Amino acid sequence: MSTFLLxxxxxxxxxxxxxxxxxxxxxxxxxxxxxxFAHGSFLTIGAFSGLWISTKVFPNPTTWTFLxxxxxxxxxxxxxxxxxxxxxxxxxxxxxxxxxxxxxGVSLVVTALLGGWFGFDARFLPTPLWFMxxxxxxxAIIPIDRFIYIAVAAILLIAMLSILRFTRxxxxxxxxxxxxxMVSALGINVRLAFSTVFFIGGFAAGxxxxxxxxxxxxxxxxxxxxxxxxxxxVVVVGGMGSIAGSAIAAMLIGITNQFANYYVTGLGDFVVxxxxxxxxxxxxxxxxxxxxx
Amino acid sequence: xxxxxxxxxxxxxxGSHILQGVNFxVPENKVTALLGRNGVGKSTTLKAIMGLNxxxxxxxxxxxxxxxxxxxxxxxxxxxxVPEDREIFASLTVKENxxxxxxxxxxxxxxxxxxxxxxxxxxxxxxxxxxxxxxxxVAISRALLNQNKILxxxxxxxxxxxxxxxxxxxxxxxxADHSTMLIVEQNLALxxxxxxxxIVMDQGKVVFQGGPENLQDESFVKSMLGVSGGHK
Numbered sequence: 001m002s003t004f005l006l007x008x009x010x011x012x013x014x015x016x017x018x019x020x021x022x023x024x025x026x027x028x029x030x031x032x033x034x035x036x037f038a039h040g041s042f043l044t045i046g047a048f049s050g051l052w053i054s055t056k057v058f059p060n061p062t063t064w065t066f067l068x069x070x071x072x073x074x075x076x077x078x079x080x081x082x083x084x085x086x087x088x089x090x091x092x093x094x095x096x097x098x099x100x101x102x103x104x105g106v107s108l109v110v111t112a113l114l115g116g117w118f119g120f121d122a123r124f125l126p127t128p129l130w131f132m133x134x135x136x137x138x139x140a141i142i143p144i145d146r147f148i149y150i151a152v153a154a155i156l157l158i159a160m161l162s163i164l165r166f167t168r169x170x171x172x173x174x175x176x177x178x179x180x181x182m183v184s185a186l187g188i189n190v191r192l193a194f195s196t197v198f199f200i201g202g203f204a205a206g207x208x209x210x211x212x213x214x215x216x217x218x219x220x221x222x223x224x225x226x227x228x229x230x231x232x233x234v235v236v237v238g239g240m241g242s243i244a245g246s247a248i249a250a251m252l253i254g255i256t257n258q259f260a261n262y263y264v265t266g267l268g269d270f271v272v273x274x275x276x277x278x279x280x281x282x283x284x285x286x287x288x289x290x291x292x293x
Numbered sequence: 294x295x296x297x298x299x300x301x302x303x304x305x306x307x308g309s310h311i312l313q314g315v316n317f318x319v320p321e322n323k324v325t326a327l328l329g330r331n332g333v334g335k336s337t338t339l340k341a342i343m344g345l346n347x348x349x350x351x352x353x354x355x356x357x358x359x360x361x362x363x364x365x366x367x368x369x370x371x372x373x374x375v376p377e378d379r380e381i382f383a384s385l386t387v388k389e390n391x392x393x394x395x396x397x398x399x400x401x402x403x404x405x406x407x408x409x410x411x412x413x414x415x416x417x418x419x420x421x422x423x424x425x426x427x428x429x430x431v432a433i434s435r436a437l438l439n440q441n442k443i444l445x446x447x448x449x450x451x452x453x454x455x456x457x458x459x460x461x462x463x464x465x466x467x468x469a470d471h472s473t474m475l476i477v478e479q480n481l482a483l484x485x486x487x488x489x490x491x492i493v494m495d496q497g498k499v500v501f502q503g504g505p506e507n508l509q510d511e512s513f514v515k516s517m518l519g520v521s522g523g524h525k
Contacts, residue, residue: 171393175382181345182380186394186435187368 002139007258009137013146015254016153017215020208021227022234022246023160024081024201030177030241031197034089035096038103039205039231040224041110045080046073046206047125047219048114054126061126069125070152070210077206078199085198090191107224114221122218131214149211153247156204160243169196177241233272237279239289248287296321296443296473297342302350302360304334304341311337312348313497319443319490324474326484326505329494330519335477336377338494339447342475343367343374355442369396373436377447377477379428383421387412387431390420394435405434408464426457433464443473450480462486481508481518493517 025039050073058065084106092098131148134141164170172193176183183190212227213219230253238249253272261268279286295318304312312334319325327335341348344364352360359367368374382390391405391412406413409430415423420431429449436444449465450458462483468474469487478484484491485508493501500517507513 171385171389175385175389175393178382178384179380181364182376182382183393184364185343185345185368185374185376185380187365187396187439188393189363189365 005137005140006142007262009142009146011255011258012251013149015251016149017208017212018230018234018254019153019247019250020204021231022250023243024204025231026235026240026246027197028201031173032194034099036103037100038106040228041107042077042081042202042205043209043227044221044224046077046209047213049073049076050210051123051125051219061128063128066127070207073210074203074207078203081198081202082195085195111221120221122220125213125219127214145214152211157247173197233276237276237286239286242288245286245288295319298353300351302341302348304337304346304348311497315499317492317499317502319475321473323489324469324487325490326488327477327492328518333494334497335494336447339445339477342445371442373441373444375432375436375446375449379432381420381428381431385420386417387420388416390431391434395438397439400438405437409434426453429461446476448477
């Protein structure tokens, strides 16, 4: 029972990280039809920004400095995403192949620049000491960082759903995911919603990047690429444009991955691909998918 | 005085030259009906006016050139649009659909709910679960909420049951009394009831612009529209 609980909580924690990567990806595709291969770069830039705050600005790690590094990671990644949208994506709407090529290019450039600057070895991101502790639930000893991932993802999920549900920009985004040309035909500058979504997506990925650095024991220029693949899988399984779908799919994949890795040694990734294939064959729009046109 | 003036408008979609030099004007404070057989380019013309289909040529609204403007800027100049297939936001509630469309500081909800009282009882209902007629009411209401200078309406009675056609027609007749309107409509009875000006298109061009009295002439209707007057 203790092992089961440990794997379950670890799976939910991993799912929380997947959600942070996938949520922005999902909204960006759902609203704008942009398949953003540079999304992993947002994650990496967020992680390096968090690393800079945690090592250069506040070298003595506390809870507050870690919160500051998460916030900085989110904001810098959000601003980078916004900049990319304004300078590059803005000119390539409805040119899907060009978007794919350019965003792949941005991703390669960011990886190369960070690698050239910092090297490709993973760098340790300092955390408060209590991050290393564990809590005992029943017989299970569970590392406390899992709960942090879950809490941060839950806060961001609630924040995103609240923005989508209770604000005018959220209303515009929800409508834009369904039919962006009709949103324009109501006199609304839908590009403003595009920029907002890019910032939100970049922010979530940046925060995720800092947390992934803790989970993976280091910050590396290559981290974005490997997590982006899982981000895409979550988006496809959850449904393009659906935040709730991304949350459900992220949990499903995180938990399945962990249980499969433990009970069918090392086959976690294989089982995730099986889930992806099953969803694509039976429900191609994903669990809660919406399609923009 | 003309509210909208279209000159030598060309639209090409996927290599097909759909509009081939369209010319017409829409007089102020009058209802103008754009008529023609299916596929002659009526909806394409309205979409080009709204900036939804990129076109070349000239479209002047209130004297200002709008042919290259993005859609939202054209709408902000005071153009209300009701698209052919309603295009309501299915996952949003009726209230959300309306509030999204509201641009004025004081949107005219009183007008909308007086024309379509049924909507008042369905404000919390998802628009996707409404009947076709109710969805059309939402689509028309979105255009009526704001003080627009012109209403551009594409086939408002298409696919509606006869009772709902009457309800929508009554609402449009009410609005037509004090609006500039450009309407594409196949229902000639409705056109005769509200239009003071008609434009007939054929094969991507305007072939007639004049008064609605011409619609009383059976041979005119048959030659221009390919239907019998008053029956469709």
